[in-house]
Amino acid sequence: MDATRNEIARAEASTARNYHPLPVVLTSAEGAWATDVEGTRYLDMLSGYSALNFGHGDKELLSVAHRQLDRLTLTSRAFHNDRLATFCAELAELAGMDKVLPMNTGAEAVETAIKTARKWGYRVKGVPAGRAEIVVAGGNFHGRTVTVVGFSDDPEATADYGPFTPGFVSVPFGDAAALAAAVTDDTVAVLLEPIQGESGVIIPPPGYLAEVRALCTVRNVLMIADEIQSGLGRTGATFACDLAGVVPDVYVLGKALGGGIVPLSAVVSSAEVLGVFEPGTHGSTFGGNPLACAVGTAVVRRLRTGAVQQRAAELGTLFAGLLADLPGDAVTATRSVGLWGGIDLSRRTGRSVCEGLLRRGVLAKDAHGATIRLAPPLVISEEDLRWGVEQLADELRVG
Ligand SMILES: *Cc1c(COP(=O)(O)O)cnc(C)c1O
Numbered sequence: 001m002d003a004t005r006n007e008i009a010r011a012e013a014s015t016a017r018n019y020h021p022l023p024v025v026l027t028s029a030e031g032a033w034a035t036d037v038e039g040t041r042y043l044d045m046l047s048g049y050s051a052l053n054f055g056h057g058d059k060e061l062l063s064v065a066h067r068q069l070d071r072l073t074l075t076s077r078a079f080h081n082d083r084l085a086t087f088c089a090e091l092a093e094l095a096g097m098d099k100v101l102p103m104n105t106g107a108e109a110v111e112t113a114i115k116t117a118r119k120w121g122y123r124v125k126g127v128p129a130g131r132a133e134i135v136v137a138g139g140n141f142h143g144r145t146v147t148v149v150g151f152s153d154d155p156e157a158t159a160d161y162g163p164f165t166p167g168f169v170s171v172p173f174g175d176a177a178a179l180a181a182a183v184t185d186d187t188v189a190v191l192l193e194p195i196q197g198e199s200g201v202i203i204p205p206p207g208y209l210a211e212v213r214a215l216c217t218v219r220n221v222l223m224i225a226d227e228i229q230s231g232l233g234r235t236g237a238t239f240a241c242d243l244a245g246v247v248p249d250v251y252v253l254g255k256a257l258g259g260g261i262v263p264l265s266a267v268v269s270s271a272e273v274l275g276v277f278e279p280g281t282h283g284s285t286f287g288g289n290p291l292a293c294a295v296g297t298a299v300v301r302r303l304r305t306g307a308v309q310q311r312a313a314e315l316g317t318l319f320a321g322l323l324a325d326l327p328g329d330a331v332t333a334t335r336s337v338g339l340w341g342g343i344d345l346s347r348r349t350g351r352s353v354c355e356g357l358l359r360r361g362v363l364a365k366d367a368h369g370a371t372i373r374l375a376p377p378l379v380i381s382e383e384d385l386r387w388g389v390e391q392l393a394d395e396l397r398v399g
Helices: 001-016 059-071 084-095 107-126 176-182 206-219 291-304 307-324 352-359 381-398
Strands: 026-031 033-036 041-044 099-103 131-138 169-173 187-191 220-228 249-254 265-269 331-337 340-345 371-376
Touching: 001 331, 026 381, 041 381, 084 099, 084 249, 084 291, 099 107, 099 291, 107 187, 107 220, 107 249, 107 265, 169 176, 176 206, 176 220, 187 206, 206 220, 220 307, 291 307, 307 331, 307 340, 307 381, 352 371, 352 381
Parallel strands: 131 169, 131 187, 187 220, 220 249
Antiparallel strands: 026 033, 033 041, 099 265, 249 265, 331 340, 340 371
């Protein structure tokens, strides 16, 4: 344990404490399995919060990255590069949209979507200057910038970070009537996660997303789906919105888009909506860099056949069955969609169960308080999935 203890002590001495990691120091990984500095192996049931949907060290994605590393990594958007157009065209096609605005992190893409909606509101919808409003959902998680945490209702995310950006109105998630009541003539967008990830994989009531879609259409408001965590195969579909038969006006993507190799995010929408930008009005030094675009193109191609999504859906059926068999006295609720699960605990904190899982060789992370979120890589074997959930069942039986 010395190697682990030493590395954690060094991290605590030198790293800002904005996280409270589980006491494991990882050094390598392949597929669904990670290895720590002691040589102990762990089944990864978190997948970097869905950034590793295709698992660790995917050979094809790595070889694309290696080849691009040797050729061209960064140009800035001052010049064209020969990887950008293919990525944008193929991602737009996957999403059934026209255009892509590439960024790096999820929070930046959400910020970009907010800017897009405001500009669209003033230029296209005709909202009077300075009045644009965006309706968001309670329990949301859209990232960590000041604007984005400003409309979070999590006190940990907001305390001592104000003043915040005005122009956001929050309504309860899953309540279409509350949403309808909050929309005014100045509303430019409704921004929501179709399934809330950080809140504990919260699935809205059936029909909710279709009602949001209909309301946005009638009131001439952009429906912005933050699919950073829910998108790209996790739920058994390309987008969680697909499961509800809904097409938003704007997708916000990130996490798995970078293949677990590079930060890559994007706003994907119609030519009309993304047409509001002119040169100089928005940008990013690293956005659209050739390394990220090469990896992102390989990710899009991986998703194009639908095989990844189908596998997530099939394993998702097994996963739901395994979660339903968890010891009933230890859980108050389980939810899952595809390979994405939330488990509400009756007796223990999520942290204590995740520490127990770590001792049993499983990596997982608590969401809020007494909820655990499971999101194994979509490449996990059926046997490993059964074993991982069995470890959780055993851990819940003892505590
Ligand atoms: C993770 C996440 C973000 C933020 O992404 P970062 O890359 O961490 O900035 C935004 N929205 C959702 C739904 C997320 O899950």
